[in-house]
Amino acid sequence: MKFEHRPHRYEDGTIRIGGEIYGIAAEIADPDGWVWTALTLMDGTRSREEIAERLRLAHPELPDATSVVEELAATRYVEDAAAAAPAGLSERELDRYSRNHAFFRTVDAVPRAHGWEVQVRLKAARVVVLGLGGTGCHAAWALAAVGVGTIHCVDPDLVELSNLNRQVLYGEADVGRPKAEAAVDRLRSVNSDITVTGERRRIGSRRELDELIAGYDALALCADQPTGHGLRVWANRACAAANIPWAGGGYSGPLVTVGCFAPGAGACYECLSSGEEARRRPGTPVNLGGPGVIATSAGVSGQLVAHALLGLLTGVPVPPVGTIQGVNLIAADHHVWVRHPPRPGCPVCGTRAIGPAHKSTREMTEKDAH
Amino acid sequence: MNTNEHETEPVDEAAAPPKTKITIRLLDKIETTTSSNSVGN
Numbered sequence: 076m077k078f079e080h081r082p083h084r085y086e087d088g089t090i091r092i093g094g095e096i097y098g099i100a101a102e103i104a105d106p107d108g109w110v111w112t113a114l115t116l117m118d119g120t121r122s123r124e125e126i127a128e129r130l131r132l133a134h135p136e137l138p139d140a141t142s143v144v145e146e147l148a149a150t151r152y153v154e155d156a157a158a159a160a161p162a163g164l165s166e167r168e169l170d171r172y173s174r175n176h177a178f179f180r181t182v183d184a185v186p187r188a189h190g191w192e193v194q195v196r197l198k199a200a201r202v203v204v205l206g207l208g209g210t211g212c213h214a215a216w217a218l219a220a221v222g223v224g225t226i227h228c229v230d231p232d233l234v235e236l237s238n239l240n241r242q243v244l245y246g247e248a249d250v251g252r253p254k255a256e257a258a259v260d261r262l263r264s265v266n267s268d269i270t271v272t273g274e275r276r277r278i279g280s281r282r283e284l285d286e287l288i289a290g291y292d293a294l295a296l297c298a299d300q301p302t303g304h305g306l307r308v309w310a311n312r313a314c315a316a317a318n319i320p321w322a323g324g325g326y327s328g329p330l331v332t333v334g335c336f337a338p339g340a341g342a343c344y345e346c347l348s349s350g351e352e353a354r355r356r357p358g359t360p361v362n363l364g365g366p367g368v369i370a371t372s373a374g375v376s377g378q379l380v381a382h383a384l385l386g387l388l389t390g391v392p393v394p395p396v397g398t399i400q401g402v403n404l405i406a407a408d409h410h411v412w413v414r415h416p417p418r419p420g421c422p423v424c425g426t427r428a429i430g431p432a433h434k435s436t437r438e439m440t441e442k443d444a445h
Numbered sequence: 446m447n448t449n450e451h452e453t454e455p456v457d458e459a460a461a462p463p464k465t466k467i468t469i470r471l472l473d474k475i476e477t478t479t480s481s482n483s484v485g486n
């Protein structure tokens with residue numbers, strides 16, 4: 076049994092397993108007490124065969140003790156206590172990422188060999204963070220801290236004093252420095268076990284974005300220039316062409332949203348935004364501009380982008396592909412959850428365009444039916 | 446809610462032992478906690 080999922084038995088014999096969080100917690104009906112006996116035996120000291128043998132002795136009436144053990148062993152609540160940590164992570168990394176390990180193990184819906192698979196995938200991942208403002212700073216910090224192995228940071232601007240209210244990678248001594256340079260220094264100081272690179276650069280065309288993301292596994296779109304849909308449409312098309320997933324975040328005053336997209340899975344950005352436009356009253360001005368931003372809204376935005384990317388890169392937790400989600404920081408009852416079907420014939424996500432789902436999401440989510 | 450208790454599938458051949466099924470039911474939102482009191486840091 077994973078420690079954090081250890082079971083509890085109610086008076087009527089029903090077993091609660093997996094704690095108390097929606098999406099993980101479950102109940103098992105166990106009127107004859109077989110399951111409870113099996114779970115109690117799964118304490119990390121016995122093989123499956125020994126557990127089945129003891130279960131058989133305790134419950135001679137049980138038709139098939141082996142299949143009880145096998146069924147339980149196939150759930151998210153157990154792991155192989157004898158499995159060694161993977162060779163791909165150093166002692167230092169096993170220590171640094173120990174809380175990651177516990178978190179991913181808790182939320183992972185798929186039983187795995189040793190529980191470090193997600194961290195190993197992150198270490199192998201290569202991500203571009205485009206834009207190092209409020210969203211990009213927080214996203215890049217989170218990706219570095221969690222252990223994404225290669226991060227490339229891109230921004231054309233210099234650090235200004237007015238950035239310091241929210242852009243977490245810079246200090247007063249960085250004012251006047253290129254953001255890409257200051258961000259790389261800071262991220263390397265946060266995590267020297269990963270590779271961080273950067274460039275001072277403005278992306279001015281779809282072609283330039285194609286070049287930028289070549290060879291990377293995912294894009295964190297955290298830039299707001301060029302304004303409007305331009306950059307996001309480029310990202311939508313460039314990532315589809317490169318067959319890599321992307322997440323894009325931002326804020327409009329207190330409204331913070333993140334979109335999560337993967338080629339071959341769900342609606343693309345252009346389909347979602349056109350679905351949203353169709354809901355609006357015609358003539359509604361959508362971008363009044365300049366609503367301001369503070370550390371908290373920028374932080375939520377960047378962290379949501381990073382969290383979406385973790386799911387896109389590893390499948391843990393399963394990412395909400397083809398959706399935009401978000402929060403309204405002045406209205407606790409307003410949770411944004413945008414879903415629209417792909418538009419028929421959409422060249423990016425429509426039926427003609429659907430290829431194989433990109434590798435990470437496909438491999439890591441196909442078995443998540445339970 | 447727990448109507449599916451242990452079931453034993455009928456089998457045709459005496460050679461194969463009957464399979465014992467376990468029903469694991471994910472809890473609904475309303476049955477789970479809304480508290481996020483820190484249990485670590």
Ligand SMILES: [Zn+2]
Pocket residue numbers: 342343344345346347417418421422423424425
């Ligand atoms: Zn589309």
